[in-house]
Amino acid sequence: MTGQKPDADGADGENATRRGLLRAAAGATVAGAASTAGCLSVTTPADVAAQNEVSGNVGHFVGPSWLADNREDAVVLDARDAERFREERIYRARRVPFDAITARKSTDEGAVPDTDAIADAFGEIGLTPDDDVLVYGASVGSRVTRVAFALAAVGHEGAIRVLNGGLSAWNGRLGTGSRDRVSPTDYEPDPATSTWVTREWLADGAGTFNADGPGLVDVRMPEAYLAAAGSDVLNEDHDRHGHLPGAIDVHWVGNVDGRRMTDPGRLVQLYEVEGELDRSETVVVYGGDNVDPTSTWLTLKAIGFEDVRLYDGGFGEWANVQGDRGRYPVETATNVVVETDGSVGGDDGGGDFSCTG
């Protein structure tokens, strides 16, 4: 990162503001390990639910008590695969056709979300643009956040919320078996182009990111970001390895602590203090695909970043672009890696995090 280092005495206003934000965010909590069951060594469903409550100034993420209080007012969307959905789900939840809501289309500017296809997918499950929505999965991984992004991308007017802790946090009524019948709707998209950026937008700004231009976060594993020779995380389908010029690396898994979101104070530490991102400026996130980076997209928005955008084409598009690759350079020798220690809970395979994560 370029720019001035913080003064030793912290006298400058910018850093004082940053610390203020840190304190404010740290005051917001996700109830966690400190919450104990009433009986030693016994964890009740109520305890689990309590552990996943969200309080303070955190957007989008809500605990199970919110859902219990608002069950009749929100459409509940399940981001998991069909098998998990059939086994057990929140009563009357609708399963999102996941592949459809990751659809992209090619434009002269590069790949962008195919909002028509995404809107059709939401229409198939009976959603209307003004529905208040709650999305859940096995945890709060990137399948869940991709659904949230897809809703934002089609200009969804209703509130978009994510259930902290996933299905295991819910101790209310459950459903099982075949899906409930819903009447399809004609979901008319109102594409929110400010939620994403394109390859050409990034190419125009090459060299400015995390300097005098927008923030840029690569959410992939550090080995992919660094193009670590011989690493098995390097995608063989990519012509080139490394990252976009100026990007910092914060592996998206750091957003997740088991099945719930990482403590907001820790997230502020990761992105604002260690990553030196400015919450009042535009921040672009990208990954190898268009699923995992949505975890960072939603997380940054949840802790108060004002303008967060997704590069939907991802590094796969950038690395393999045809033609004048001098316009789309890749850096390998930068090493601004913010270490994370998160983990994604939930079951494998059909859970709610991308297989590419």
Next chain:
Amino acid sequence: MTGGDGRTDAPADRVLAVPCEGDDLLALFALDTGERLGEVPVGSHPVHATTCRGRTVVATMGERSVTAVDPSGEVTRVETGVLGPSHFAVANGELYVSCSAGDALAVVDPETLTLVDRVAVGAEPHELAVASGGERLYSGSRREGVVDVVDTGSRERIGAIDAGPDARVQGVAVSSDGERGYAVDQRGARVVAFETGGDVAGDAASAGPVRAEAAVGADPYDLVATGNRVFVPGRGDGVVHEFDRELELTAVHEGFSRPVDVFEVAGDWWVLDAGAARLRSFDGAVVETPAPGLVATPVGGAGDRRLAVSHYDDDRVSLVDVDSGTVWTAESPAYPFGSVVV
């Protein structure tokens, strides 16, 4: 290295401009006296400099830009868009800069000081060499083990020479007649030769294979090519290998500590040693220097027997005459590197 313009006229008020990597400064010294004239802040990690259109242009490896300093001291940043500007070459009237932390060469208009293009090359390009006529430029890739061939007219990569499995290409040079190119594989302790001509077109696979290769001393980095000789210092073994133009070994010069570069000074060949405070010729002549030198620059044209030596680890710069010894030595900002005479 003389200025990028290749000018050899020698006015009396010449200045030695030294990028000092540790302090992000371009330090200026009166060439003849060593008087310290001042410093210019140029950005993070300046390592090499060249002259172009009367300006001194500095490669700042810690930036996504290069810095031009005009004779009045005015500083202009030229964005490269990619981190790690490292080495310069002038071709077809434009200034090429290897962006060693990425996979591109930045092309700068030296008149307007603007980025006019970027040329995609193998990742982590390092040294550049230009064939006579300036129509083709050669860029060594440290990560991909190739020498990329760039058509400077179209500013396009038109092919690449594969230097071998796991090669890490550091030094690249072209013979003075422009017909033969050479590249140092640091990892494999090899030097390879390739044709600079030929009908290179299309992608990397279309370029010809290496013409010859030879083993050199351990940890080679740079090389020097003339019309009929090639010299490769092996830093790890303290030797300098000498070859003919087909890479037939003609001599191994031994007894150095950590040889880093070779210079022809008025007909004699001298070796700069980063592990010993001296210059030593292939004939055995020795000139003591104030400290070991990492980089040196011939300061004049034919007949001038002086080198400006950057003592990287000792924060010192010296002017050394291979006949009479040290002319002057002066303290510099931290980590002086590749100087240029302005």
